[in-house]
Amino acid sequence: MNTTIFYFSATGNSLNIARNIADKLGNCELIPTAKAIRNEKISINASRIGIIFPVFAWGMPRIVEEFVNKLSVNNKAYIFAVASCVAIQGNTLKDLKKALRTKGLDLDAAFAVKSARSSLMKLNKLDNIIIKLDQQRLKIKTIEERLPEIINIIKKNDKHKPETSSWTANIFGSMFHGMAVKTFKNIDSDFVIEDSCTTCGNCVKICPRNNIIIIKNRPEFQHNCEFCHACIQWCPNFAIKHPKFDIILKQYHNNAVKVQDMLINT
Ligand SMILES: Cc1cc2nc3c(=O)[nH]c(=O)nc-3n(C[C@H](O)[C@H](O)[C@H](O)COP(=O)(O)O)c2cc1C
Numbered sequence: 370m371n372t373t374i375f376y377f378s379a380t381g382n383s384l385n386i387a388r389n390i391a392d393k394l395g396n397c398e399l400i401p402t403a404k405a406i407r408n409e410k411i412s413i414n415a416s417r418i419g420i421i422f423p424v425f426a427w428g429m430p431r432i433v434e435e436f437v438n439k440l441s442v443n444n445k446a447y448i449f450a451v452a453s454c455v456a457i458q459g460n461t462l463k464d465l466k467k468a469l470r471t472k473g474l475d476l477d478a479a480f481a482v483k484s485a486r487s488s489l490m491k492l493n494k495l496d497n498i499i500i501k502l503d504q505q506r507l508k509i510k511t512i513e514e515r516l517p518e519i520i521n522i523i524k525k526n527d528k529h530k531p532e533t534s535s536w537t538a539n540i541f542g543s544m545f546h547g548m549a550v551k552t553f554k555n556i557d558s559d560f561v562i563e564d565s566c567t568t569c570g571n572c573v574k575i576c577p578r579n580n581i582i583i584i585k586n587r588p589e590f591q592h593n594c595e596f597c598h599a600c601i602q603w604c605p606n607f608a609i610k611h612p613k614f615d616i617i618l619k620q621y622h623n624n625a626v627k628v629q630d631m632l633i634n635t
Pocket residue numbers: 377378379380381382383384422423424425426427428453454455456457458484485486487488489596597598623
């Protein structure tokens with residue numbers, strides 16, 4: 370059985386999950402979702418399809434919504450998803466199931482796994498309320514802890530209901546996800562390029578949205594930002610900043626992923 374896994378990853382957590390799963394399944398192709406959405410239509414012939422991505426603001430990243438909209442798939446394919454998050458996945462996987470339904474497809478199995486934090490923004494009051502309310506977050510496990518179980522389900526093409534957070538977190542998440550994601554598109558207007566920028570071009574090569582161009586030796590953002598933090602986290606000089614960053618937080622990358630793995634625009 371052949372599997373195609375589409376992964377969207379900014380700091381490497383989702384890529385690491387995709388690789389772990391691909392390694393155990395065998396006969397598996399890994400495709401960056403960011404590259405796939407550059408086509409008008411995404412046609413897939415594989416008998417099994419995986420969709421792996423981070424949770425952004427209690428829901429699906431915009432890039433994943435666009436990916437689903439462009440899908441053209443044989444509806445007999447088995448589809449699974451893994452959402453990587455700090456702890457609060459909200460209704461992300463249920464939303465993905467709904468989105469796939471509009472394309473006549475089903476999400477057969479969907480898992481949420483705990484990874485390290487990738488957002489550098491200060492948590493606001495709402496974030497703190499949701500974190501307090503969501504007791505479910507204490508139970509979420511890492512891919513390393515869950516890999517055998519997840520592989521067992523996928524290999525047998527078994528059904529597994531989308532995993533969600535507690536109902537309180539889901540209510541808040543569903544209320545605010547759409548609003549938050551809309552603000553991300555233009556959030557790059559507030560990015561500050563510090564003097565430590567050497568115009569190495571890493572950010573241009575990494576951006577999943579092709580949202581950065583170099584003008585007069587400086588990266589310029591084109592206001593189609595995913596706010597995934599890839600450019601910020603992989604900048605060798607940490608030269609891209611946002612005024613609302615928590616200054617205590619340092620750059621983060623998944624240990625198993627190297628910058629070369631992230632250069633999708635080369
Ligand atoms: C803009 C943004 C919003 C995020 N929102 C959430 C969230 O609502 N819940 C959560 O648990 N994690 C959230 N995270 C954390 C990421 O989902 C998590 O760090 C993920 O593992 C990153 O995956 P990646 O390394 O593949 O990019 C957010 C991260 C970013 C950058």
